[in-house]
Every structure is written in structure tokens, then in C-alpha cells.
Amino acid sequence: MTIATTDRVPIELVRGRGGGGPASTRTVVAYGFWIFIISDIAMFSALFAAYAVLSGRTAGGLTGRELIDLRHVFIETVCLLVSSYTCGLGALSAERGQRERYLVFAAFTFVLGAAFLFVEISDFVGMVRVGAGPWRSAYLSAFFTLVGMHGAHVTGGLLWLAYMVAQVIAKGLRPHVLRRLLCFSLFWHALDIVWVGVFTLVYLKGAR
Amino acid sequence: MNGDDRLYDRTPGVEHQESRASVESYTVGLGLALLLTIASFVVSQTNLLWPPGVPAGLIVLALAQIGVHLVFFLHIGFGPDSTNNVLALAFGVLVVFLVIAGAVGIMANLNYMMPMPR
Numbered sequence: 379m380t381i382a383t384t385d386r387v388p389i390e391l392v393r394g395r396g397g398g399g400p401a402s403t404r405t406v407v408a409y410g411f412w413i414f415i416i417s418d419i420a421m422f423s424a425l426f427a428a429y430a431v432l433s434g435r436t437a438g439g440l441t442g443r444e445l446i447d448l449r450h451v452f453i454e455t456v457c458l459l460v461s462s463y464t465c466g467l468g469a470l471s472a473e474r475g476q477r478e479r480y481l482v483f484a485a486f487t488f489v490l491g492a493a494f495l496f497v498e499i500s501d502f503v504g505m506v507r508v509g510a511g512p513w514r515s516a517y518l519s520a521f522f523t524l525v526g527m528h529g530a531h532v533t534g535g536l537l538w539l540a541y542m543v544a545q546v547i548a549k550g551l552r553p554h555v556l557r558r559l560l561c562f563s564l565f566w567h568a569l570d571i572v573w574v575g576v577f578t579l580v581y582l583k584g585a586r
Numbered sequence: 587m588n589g590d591d592r593l594y595d596r597t598p599g600v601e602h603q604e605s606r607a608s609v610e611s612y613t614v615g616l617g618l619a620l621l622l623t624i625a626s627f628v629v630s631q632t633n634l635l636w637p638p639g640v641p642a643g644l645i646v647l648a649l650a651q652i653g654v655h656l657v658f659f660l661h662i663g664f665g666p667d668s669t670n671n672v673l674a675l676a677f678g679v680l681v682v683f684l685v686i687a688g689a690v691g692i693m694a695n696l697n698y699m700m701p702m703p704r
Contacts (some may be wrong), residue, residue, distance in 0.1 A: 407659040412671055416678035423682040448627065463616040466659055469599075470608050533682040564599045567659040571652055577627050578648040583641060585701035 381543050395499055403559055411561040415568045418531075425527055429520040429580060437515035442584030445510055447501070451581045456571065458532075461490035462570045466485050469563040480551070484543050487566070491536050498529050521580060528576055531569050538562055595670040598671045599660055615658025 400406070433442075439471050468483030502522070503513070510523035542562055610685055616641040635643045656662045662671055 396623075404595045408599060409670060409674075412598040413674055416674055419678055420681045420685070423685040424689075427686045430686065430690050431693040448631065452623075452627060456620070459616065460624065461657075462659055463612055465607065466612040470612075503617050560597070560599055564660065567599070567655060570659070571655050574648050574651045574655070578626060578644050582626055582644055585639070586630060 383474065404553075404560070406564055407557045408560055411564055415564055417515075419572065422437055422527070422575075425520075425524040426575060426579065429433060429524045432516040432520040433584065439515040439518065440508065440510045440578075441517070442521075443586070445505055445508075446585040448581065448585055450470065450497050450501055454494050455577055457464060457490045457494040457497070458570055458573050460496075461487045461494070461528035464490065465563055465566045471557050472546070472556060476544065481543065484539060484546075487542075488539055490530055491539070495529060495532055495536070498525070498532075502526075507555060513529060515582055518523075525576060525580060528569070528572055531572070533568055535562075535569060538565070577582055598662060598668070611658050611661075615654055618654045618658065622647055622654065639695075674688055 401409075414490055464483045464486040468480050468487060471479035471483060503516075512519045539562065542555075542559055545558065549555055624652060626644055629640060629643050629647065656675075662668060
């Protein structure tokens, strides 16, 4: 048995690696949320797999080439990307205690996310109008399930963002509010990663 | 305590220590992501690439963009401080690969072995 000396600590005894006490609450909270995000992406992978298998089964209905307007998809992509950027800048201002700057960036994030949803929902309504609803073919069922699930996540993210803004206004940038903000940023960036898969597989490949 | 900060666990989504370089990192990430997005739209709409190679090109561009998001927006690094985050991510990638490649492979095989009457 050896006695650890303080001048040179072996790597196994360093904090966060089993030694030196537990990791900070912030690290634990964010790591737990990171695990949730990865399980959420695993759930999305099942929907991606269903879409990949069913994408050719149009049952004589309209195909992606006839339904998809890539200009709308480009607008949606840019909205989501820039909202991810403003979300990151907002998180930075919150970390530095700049409350007003955070609120401005949160407003930008919200507006861009809402613009994304508006374009997506009006596209969905347009598709249903021409008789291409999710009941028409296996391809459209898979399409609406995958894209709609992403849209539902964005909707949930917008509600969460509004709730976070209310917390920042009512409680200020306290440590537990900052931890929730960190989780929200992780969630919002992860939605962008899922969207990269959606626009590549569903839209760019479907429109060819 | 050791004093060497790189040995502490890093939190996903947070850049380490410095706060001045972070705005730059987000801006570089946005620029790269926009560039890759435009590239994938151009590749899918023109014949710039050899047409049968377009799906592969799109997949490469999507993977590059996911990498940009992970590094510049989620700040997932490969230093000793984010070992846990990268391990969790690697497991997630394995699950995603098994689900998608497995489903597509098995269904393609079934289609080949059991042709349905038209």
C-alpha cells in the first residue's frame, strides 16, 4: 500500500477519474443530458432506417421529385443553422453574465426557429392539399414520421426556449438557470445535427 | 489538486477555459457549415460530380458537416478531459450504424429473396 503524495498525483486519482471527489454539478448535469441526446439520436436512427427502407414505396402516388421544393429546404436549413449560431452566442453571453445580450440572442434564436417551423408546416399543408398526406403511401408515411418528429422536437425546443427566457427574466442568471441553459444549447445544436441527416437523405436525395 | 486543468472532465457544449476565442469558434463553425450546406445543394442539383457518385458525395458532405457541428458548436474534443463525452458519442454512433445499416441490409436482402407479385 502506497501513500499518495500531493506533489505528483497519479492519473487515476485526478478529479473526474475516480479520485479527488465527485465532478462538479455542472459537469454531471451536462454529461447526463449528453447521454439523453445520444439516446434521442438513437431513436431518430430507427426513423431514418424506416425511411431508407420505404423511400421507394410510393404506391403510384406522388414521388419526392414532384413534391419537394429545394428552395424551401434551403431556407429552412439556413434558418436552423443561424439559430444554432445565435443560440451559441446567447449561451456565451449568459456565461459572462450579460443578461440583456442573452435576451437579444434568445429572441433571434426563437424567431429563426419559428421561421423554420412556419416553412415546414406550410410545406406539409401544401402536400396534404395535393393528396400527398401520410396515408397515401409507405414513402409518405415514413416521410411525415421522420420530418414531423424533427419538427416536433423543434416545437418542443421553442417552448423550452420561451420557458428559459422567462426563468432568466424572473430569476436572473443563477447557477441552476445557467445549467438549464447549457442543456438547452446542447439540445438545440443536436437538432441541427439531426437536420443535416434529414435534408441530405430525405430532401437532397429524394429530389433527385 | 493537480493543477493541470486538462485532466478535469470537460462538459459537453462548453469550450475549455478561454471565453474570448469562443465567438470566433462559433463564427468559424457557422461559416464552414454554410459552405458545406451550399456545397451539398450544388452537388445534388448539378452534374459537377460524376452522377453515380453523387449519393456518396452527399454522404461525405453530411458527415463533414456533422463533424463541424460537433467540434465548433458542441465543442467535443479529443483531449483527455472529454474522454467520457467521446466514449458516449462513440457508443451512439455504433448504435446508429447498427440500426440503419442493419435495417437497410436486411430489407434489401428480403426484397431480393422474396420478390412480391406485382
